[in-house]
Amino acid sequence: MSARRLQLGSCTVNVHTHELRHHFLSIRQSVVAQDTQIGIRLMKSDILKDVQVSQSCCFLRHLLRFYVERVFGSPSASHMLQQRSTGVLANAFLSIKKDLRQCHDQMHCQCGEQSRLKMEAILASFDKLEPQAAAVKAVGELGAVLEWLESFHTSRDAPLEAMHG
Template sequence: MKVFTAFFCTFAISFLLCESPVTEGKTLHFGACRLFVHFHDLKENFADIKHTIVSIPVLLSIRRVLRVEGPRNSKFGDSCCFLRHLLKFYVEKVFKQYPTVDGNIRTKTSSLANSFLSIKTELRKCHERNMCQCGEESRQKIEAILHAYKNMDVNAAATKAIGELDILLEWMEKYH
């Protein structure tokens, strides 16, 4: 009986751990650079703030770059560098300029920023080990995004960029 109880407890704990959102992550491959990302946390935080996003008709080029030009195109070889700069853009500009007075939304935004900062740090390490090459393509794409962002009202641009996080998360998860 004790053996059965011990076996059952071990099985139950193993099952609960396997079902835990903490284990929901993926190893992303950006060339030679590999990193583990907990998409469950990112998606959950984004879902909590997505309903507060006001639709802005001005097209910010993050959507265009990630949907049309880059992610499905296997020639996009410097995606590691592109992602590192894109996450830097989100951490240093978008999350800081996102206009919200709701404390819960600010907490979720802060969690996303911290997650992005962690991923960016790992990508920077890959870059330092020459595993993450930066080329003209990533430079041009980042410049296009920064240009579009600077030409919009600060609050509108930050809100639009936050609203396009689902595109970025999908790109990261499905194509790398």
């Protein structure tokens, strides 16, 4: 499957959303089975839905850094999750992060108070949990992150094709 062009504010990145979803689904069942913190959500519905389009690039950059450094990079995540799929996800996130950094360097990524506050809310919920439970919770909620990412493709598909066709 080819990469999809995602329009995040003024930044365009290519993301293999199908591949990300495939690797997430391969670990989802085991992660959900390990999640004992049923009543807690890191990605509360309003956090992802209400990100302003102009700040989506910046918010995604913060979110990917969180997953790469705090979730996939944690010792508790590496021994309990299937390493191949989480490794593929982490590498894909690093690649997207690199593209976002270029946008940021070219001043195409707007960072505002909203992005910072939303990320702080996620981190506060994450830090309340034990490290292993927090990593399990974050990986289990990747489906919501992927749905949010995919929304930048489907709702903006036609204009992108017209611009780049």
